[in-house]
Amino acid sequence: MNKDMMNLVDDVKSKFNLLNVDYPKDNQVAMDFEKEEVHSVLAHVRAQGWIQLSLLTCVDWLEENKFQLVFLVFNWQNGIRIQIRAKIDRDAPQFTTITGIYPGAKYYERDVHEFFGVEFEGNPDSYKQLFLENWDSIPPMRKDFNSQEYSDTKYTAREYKREYRRGAGEDK
Numbered sequence: 368m369n370k371d372m373m374n375l376v377d378d379v380k381s382k383f384n385l386l387n388v389d390y391p392k393d394n395q396v397a398m399d400f401e402k403e404e405v406h407s408v409l410a411h412v413r414a415q416g417w418i419q420l421s422l423l424t425c426v427d428w429l430e431e432n433k434f435q436l437v438f439l440v441f442n443w444q445n446g447i448r449i450q451i452r453a454k455i456d457r458d459a460p461q462f463t464t465i466t467g468i469y470p471g472a473k474y475y476e477r478d479v480h481e482f483f484g485v486e487f488e489g490n491p492d493s494y495k496q497l498f499l500e501n502w503d504s505i506p507p508m509r510k511d512f513n514s515q516e517y518s519d520t521k522y523t524a525r526e527y528k529r530e531y532r533r534g535a536g537e538d539k
Contacts, residue, residue, distance in 0.1 A: 372396055
């Protein structure tokens with residue numbers, strides 16, 4: 368771990384309730400917080416130079432009945448990536464938008480809403496369907512989504528005939 372990462376972690380620990388810290392890769396640190404602290408942490412690290420939101424995604428922890436939001440931010444000056452992570456309730460997945468800190472988050476929030484069902488309060492664009500027009504089932508990236516069941520209810524069963532053709536140059 369380099370000195371910049373050590374200073375970053377020490378700074379964050381001194382200001383916030385850091386639940387856990389991991390180092391998944393060189394120049395990357397992952398920090399876990401309670402959901403109530405995420406906005407303050409993101410605003411703090413943005414002011415410190417982590418100006419690019421590279422990704423916002425979601426992990427489904429079905430056995431814990433939680434979703435984990437993962438915000439990946441990048442600092443162009445020192446090349447360090449930070450994962451800011453927080454778990455939210457899976458039964459009522461709500462989180463306040465971070466578009467006031469990272470305006471580009473509106474697209475990531477839209478994606479997470481569509482594929483996991485997380486509602487981002489304050490981002491009206493997150494409710495617009497992007498990929499799943501007229502989707503009427505649970506979001507497809509949830510671990511309890513049954514793709515076979517969905518397919519069986521939406522599409523008529525078809526028989527497929529297997530045809531094998533020899534490629535050019537093969538013996539007959």
